[in-house]
Amino acid sequence: MTEELSVPYSLEVEHYHGDVLAISTRTPRISWKYKDKVTDSAEVELEITRSLPGKIEHKEMIRTQTINNVLFTWPLQPLESEEQVTIRIRLIDNGIFGEWSKTLHFEVGILEYWDLLGKFIGPSWFEGKTDHRHAPLIRTEFKLKAKPVYAKLYLSALGLVEGVVNGRKIGKDVLTPGWTCYNERLEVWPFNLTDELHEGKNTLGFFLGDGWYRGRFGFKGGKVNIYGNKLGLYAQLKIVYADGTTDEILSNADDGCWKATKGPIVSSDLCEGENYDARLEEPGWQQSEFDDSNWQAVSEVNFDTRKLEYPSSPAVRVAQVLRPVSIKKIGDHNGLTDWQIDLGQNCSQRLQVHIKHSLAGDTIKFQHAEVLESDGRLSTRPLRRGQQIDQYISNGKETYFEVKFAMHGFRYAEIHGWRGDLTKEDIVSHVYFSNMQRTGKLTTSNQLVNRLHDNALWSLRSNFVSLPTDCPQRDERLGWTGDISLFSNTAAYLYDVSGFLSNWLVDLRYEQKRLGTVPFYVPFIPLAEWTEPKAIAIWGDAAVRVPWSIYMETGDKKLLSQQYYAARDWIEEVEKYLSEDGVWDRKPDYSLGQLADWLDPTAPADNPVKAMTAKELVATAFYAKSLELFSRMSYELGFDTDKINQLYEHVRHGFLNRFFKNNGLMTSDTQCAYSLAIAFDLLDDRLDLKEAAGDRLASLVRSSNGKISTGFAGTPYVLPALTATGHVEEAYSLFLSDKCPSWMYQVKMGGTTTWERWDSMLPDKSVNPGVMTSFNHYALGSVAEWMHNTIGGLKPLTPGWHRFRIAPRPGGELTHAQAEYESPYGKIVVQWQVTNNELVVKGQIPFGTIAELDLEGQSIQKLRAGEFEKVVPLTN
8 A cells, every 4th residue: 555655755955955964054944745646635744853963863753734845844943053864754644654755864064153163274384475376285183082973074265175084085076165255255065074084093184276265367367366365274073982972173273283285286277277296296195194294384374264154055076977089199299199189068077187108207288178270279269368278297107187176168178298199098077067956858859959958058067166157168257147147047947056046146145235236247356347346237137037036946935035135225226227217228337338238149259249239228128127026026025016016117118118119110120129028028018019029020030031130138038029929930930040140050060058159150160259259158048948938838837836837839840849847846747749730748747736738729728736648739
């Protein structure tokens, strides 16, 4: 009988996936899912075991209704600092007990800041005040009276850190502790070292690197020492023995047990690359009994430990391993050879190379780039100063080399100064991004469409490395607010980005309060013409749009409320810039003004802001949309919406009066202008005007001869606007065109990621001459949202996917498609196939949700949990 009851799965605490070593709340919420149908009479039983490390466990049983499976309120007394919890659940139905779920384990972090007892420590030698400084090693030895039953390390750094315990790497994470607004908050990461420690002498060792903290970062020369000029390590190791006694190993400059020296990393820069001199290695330094008498004492680095907090975002880890698809020799000199490698995929990755024939003193250089020039060599001009060059100086010993504190965006690499043969077995590449859970998929009968979707997916992965950046390869790599403002809905379908983006939004709020507006990128560094942040549409609208995307993904009002005031302050700030008629036409007081439809394909290569669509039109449309979203946000959180709704109507009418002519045409007669007016619902009470706008947009698309005519602002909305006004054929025609510029042009030209410019590579296969050219930006990949909604037919109707729409609209000679989404309630699957002039739609709906099946020519049908199938005739 137990097999008839669904076995709950995906048991989670808050928005973490899997076990967690340090949460920051005493009353965490619990979620789980059901694979199969659940009866109305069933209940859920939770077995919750609690204990402090080394103490007696206490077990409690709780029952609740099956519908409470999403963010179930903590049912017991609040947890204590460092308390450990295990939970498993099962269904009970009329006295029949189902199978237990897999067990979830989580722990509470140290909650009182005064119990964070370590100090930040760093090298005591003078390092100079510029970049390219020698990276230090820090070590300590300690003795344990017995093997511990529990050992947890809290680790952080001013800079980047990689730890080693008794010769073994600590954890799987890289670029620890990630990038946050270090002046405001710094993440401290927990690691379980119980299995790595033993009775007697043990050793902790740490590599430190400059990272975002003090390394050179940013374009036009960038900046160095952004947050400080001294690296620092924080380590706190708590030991619990079987007899209940404890020890603590704390980083400090007082007890003489912590020492530092200059290590083999001669210099390290996230963008420019890392220089490693193996001749400076000191074998055994990561083990006990090492003679460190020539190492120097560490010094204390001042940092307020009250700013330490536990991460809500997943760590950056290896997510995939690539092997070369081709290796070719490109040079020979003095017994050394040069090689070019193609890994087949552009992404954020690092080479791991088996070095086996080198002689002591050999210098091997690794250079990385996204594409090749027409002469077949690496295209490095678009990288600007961030040349992505790593260098290894050999000590003559066989080894495997991979950098520690650099990250590269590339598909191709050249290796210079190699001795002997180089084979595919000598090289792997590790793909890195923040370890989020994949949630959404889409496949179709058209392989080019599938490749385009994969390109958007790979650009997300490449740029979701600690924070949402615009590009992973050149000297920039900043958290631009405009890119994620446009892409957040797409991202929220493809991955569970709730923890990742919520973490970044904390810094957005901090920078907004510090600077008086939402800056161009977060964290903010004053650079060149971007030194003085001013309010600009789309970029600043991220304060509203990104939290709303997370809320639609999760249905979590707690996360929404945490960002409410950032959204409110943005809305109130922009209100001051409106003209009397409600139009945002006040030009920001800096050189570029509104960026608006940035990178409109008609804009000159050296002037990406010169778009066809009026900037004040774009700005007003986006502000109107933010007002609408903010009104919905306020309603969900129980705030009064009357004033917001009045302001929205004022702005909307101002938009209509200012930007529509008496003949129904818009003052900017462009694809972007009509797309925004339609997709942002600004014409919903003027159906005649909406129909005319849709017809004009379709006419512009037809006359464009398959070429896209929108930049950042219009691209996410041109296909939705066509679809919403009944022009599905034109939408598919534009979508599938491979003329330059278009989405499929990028695919036809061999792109494996989404490009920054529509023509980052020109038809003659030369690289766009603009100084700002990237082959890995996700903004134009926001077309994937339309693909999910229209080809796949999936779209949420209420926050958290409690209600969603199934409304595929086949076209473009596609014969079948399948969309999947792992919602908070479980997996949603929609499959459709065109056969014998019929549309066959089937799939599955998880427990706790309601689907609205909306097929063309049919009345809307409500579907509940379970499998379904529907066959309807195709309309001509």
